[in-house]
Amino acid sequence: MAGAEVFSMEPDKVYDAVEALFGVEVAIRSAGDELLGECESTAEALTSGHCAIGDALDSAANFWCGGQAARLATLVGNLGEYLATAAEQTVEIDEYTSDDFARYADHELFPGRAAEQGSARPDW
Amino acid sequence: MSELNWEDLRDTDFCVMKTLAERMDTYIAGMVEQAEVLTEDVASKHLSTDHYEGDTADAVRDQVGYVADSFQDDLSIYVNVKIKATLEDAHKELAAAQQDLEELLGNIEAGKFAITGPADDHRVELSEDLLYDISELNPPSLLLSRTRFTEADLNADTGRHLVATELNHAAEDLADAFGQALTAIMTRAHEAESEAVSVLKSILDEPAAQPPPLGATYDDLIDDYQEAADDRNVDFLNELTSGDSEATPNGVNEWWNDLDQDERDALLEEYPGLLGPLDGLPAEVRNDANHVNLHNEIDSIEQQLAEMDATLDEYPYGGSFDEQEYLSLQNQLENLNSLQDRLETGEENGEDLYLLDFDSAVDGQAVVSVGNPDTADHTAVYVPGTTSDLEGIGGLVDDAAVIQGDDNDWGPAGEETAVVMWLGYDASDSAYPTHNDKINPEAWSASYAEDAREDLYNFVEGIDASHEGESHTTLMGHSCGSSVVGATARDYQVAADQIVDFGNPGLMVDTADSLSGGADSVWSTRADGDAITTAAGLSYPLGIDPVAPEFGGQTFDSEAIGDGGCSIHSGYLKDDKGADPNIAREHMVDIITGQKQ
Numbered sequence: 188m189a190g191a192e193v194f195s196m197e198p199d200k201v202y203d204a205v206e207a208l209f210g211v212e213v214a215i216r217s218a219g220d221e222l223l224g225e226c227e228s229t230a231e232a233l234t235s236g237h238c239a240i241g242d243a244l245d246s247a248a249n250f251w252c253g254g255q256a257a258r259l260a261t262l263v264g265n266l267g268e269y270l271a272t273a274a275e276q277t278v279e280i281d282e283y284t285s286d287d288f289a290r291y292a293d294h295e296l297f298p299g300r301a302a303e304q305g306s307a308r309p310d311w
Numbered sequence: 312m313s314e315l316n317w318e319d320l321r322d323t324d325f326c327v328m329k330t331l332a333e334r335m336d337t338y339i340a341g342m343v344e345q346a347e348v349l350t351e352d353v354a355s356k357h358l359s360t361d362h363y364e365g366d367t368a369d370a371v372r373d374q375v376g377y378v379a380d381s382f383q384d385d386l387s388i389y390v391n392v393k394i395k396a397t398l399e400d401a402h403k404e405l406a407a408a409q410q411d412l413e414e415l416l417g418n419i420e421a422g423k424f425a426i427t428g429p430a431d432d433h434r435v436e437l438s439e440d441l442l443y444d445i446s447e448l449n450p451p452s453l454l455l456s457r458t459r460f461t462e463a464d465l466n467a468d469t470g471r472h473l474v475a476t477e478l479n480h481a482a483e484d485l486a487d488a489f490g491q492a493l494t495a496i497m498t499r500a501h502e503a504e505s506e507a508v509s510v511l512k513s514i515l516d517e518p519a520a521q522p523p524p525l526g527a528t529y530d531d532l533i534d535d536y537q538e539a540a541d542d543r544n545v546d547f548l549n550e551l552t553s554g555d556s557e558a559t560p561n562g563v564n565e566w567w568n569d570l571d572q573d574e575r576d577a578l579l580e581e582y583p584g585l586l587g588p589l590d591g592l593p594a595e596v597r598n599d600a601n602h603v604n605l606h607n608e609i610d611s612i613e614q615q616l617a618e619m620d621a622t623l624d625e626y627p628y629g630g631s632f633d634e635q636e637y638l639s640l641q642n643q644l645e646n647l648n649s650l651q652d653r654l655e656t657g658e659e660n661g662e663d664l665y666l667l668d669f670d671s672a673v674d675g676q677a678v679v680s681v682g683n684p685d686t687a688d689h690t691a692v693y694v695p696g697t698t699s700d701l702e703g704i705g706g707l708v709d710d711a712a713v714i715q716g717d718d719n720d721w722g723p724a725g726e727e728t729a730v731v732m733w734l735g736y737d738a739s740d741s742a743y744p745t746h747n748d749k750i751n752p753e754a755w756s757a758s759y760a761e762d763a764r765e766d767l768y769n770f771v772e773g774i775d776a777s778h779e780g781e782s783h784t785t786l787m788g789h790s791c792g793s794s795v796v797g798a799t800a801r802d803y804q805v806a807a808d809q810i811v812d813f814g815n816p817g818l819m820v821d822t823a824d825s826l827s828g829g830a831d832s833v834w835s836t837r838a839d840g841d842a843i844t845t846a847a848g849l850s851y852p853l854g855i856d857p858v859a860p861e862f863g864g865q866t867f868d869s870e871a872i873g874d875g876g877c878s879i880h881s882g883y884l885k886d887d888k889g890a891d892p893n894i895a896r897e898h899m900v901d902i903i904t905g906q907k908q
Contacts, residue, residue, distance in 0.1 A: 200357045200363065204353045204357035208353060211349060218338055225331060229331045232324065236315070240401055246512065247389075247394050247512075250515055259382050259385065261524070262521065266378065269525045
């Protein structure tokens, strides 16, 4: 990503993107939690009738809601943190430091949301 | 080994699967909206090049695209195809099996029979009440109808012991038939359960790759991810066609519908060989792919023959020339040319022909639809019988065209019918006892039907999945093609509303109740003098004569058209000798178009 010839940024627009990304992250997680609960109750009803589909459904739902979809939500959050730092620093990614992430992508800047995306930091 | 027993099947509310599948539609729609927020609000609007430029901006926009694409692909393959479609299929199969079970249990109760063993024991026995009623010559009407006696015989002063003895035998036979029907229902339920479990468990095998998170190692990982993402549709298509995938035809259809047009076009251009036979794809897609495949295979065989001719010219006394291979290729080419000629001839009434599958190996197979099964109001899947092969494809498609033409001419105004000629199996070559010096002719073997049933089941599931809107489907069989239909409906909850068989030796079961749609959905006919009557009386292994009262299905009339048994056997779809229409064909129209139920 090095070697940029052009760099420009409107921080307000980038913050809008950050908010949208964090909104998507929350939406994926909450919809997944809700779906998982419904899958589990369906699985339970089937299992109580000795139908093997119950256990298989339970595993599949946990794989999706707690695994694959949750990891995608994490990726979206990761993007948000990156952009939050970018908006504050108005520099290219290569110039970030881990201190920047601790400072700009934390819950003081985005109340109610912990900056847990350690993987997004340049030193990860 | 499944633990689901008949009491579980009776008592479980399988609608919870349908409800969850519907809930998943809402979930998927909501998540697609979130993916659109990423691509439209985030990437195209807030982070457009007007607002954000530079290497970082490009990388972030790319990453947004990767994440959104990955999310949509995962939603399609995991949630839509492998979970939701599986639940829908399992619900359909298990709910139908449950309904058949309820009907059967109703008959068992009405006949005063009882299932006294544990719930995984399917034996049905005569209750004490029934034994008493038989001894008093006061049998339930269901039992009396399976004997030669009438109410008057029951009230006669003489022969009462004989009547009671025969009633007792009839009751024992009926108990056996109920037991077999119960086993058939549970087999279908266990098949449905097992298939669903396989698909759901397959999800855990190998999670699809996701984009790496932005960070220090991003540049090292993103190229690998891009490569994997580009190949994902191809990988999934390969999985679907390799037999490794447990995705159902309904799942295949969901996957295809989730692709965008560019992705579909790319797959069709690069992989027609994989798409042509794939159950669940729209008929037009399969037709396009199979025309390419047919053209390519003819070209390939012509080239191989030309090379062999050149070898023979160079070494006229042998060398590496393989005469058997040469003759086999010639035979394949002739068969494929027959298929191509029939497709090019088309239909006089302008109806389109759809090549839904073909295979030139050995005797050759083909599946051709007269009319589009995805858009037709009514669809019939016609399975031809003994001696059917690719060489005779012209006549087989002609038969389907006759049925289709009758339906459109005589069926309800404004309603379209498509008739699929399904030769997707290796039909027996002879019904003559002396064939190949065998005492039993090939046509009396159960193996042809049993080898074909899974393919027929999947095909019918496929056209059901790709049908636009509610479908109304009839499964038809002529001669030993009916055995294929019977074996399929015996062992699977086949997606057909009814079964029609004509000139049929047996449906591989002893009672119509044992077929997936139940007794009322089975329609049989056999003309007087049909040569198949000899085989129909044998019972084993093809099942009880389907036009016999004890079989319990419905029958319709047909006239003997032709001179001699074999000619009559082949005469069901021919025009009547007189001015009257062929009565069997009229009945078939009424059944196929839903006028006769």
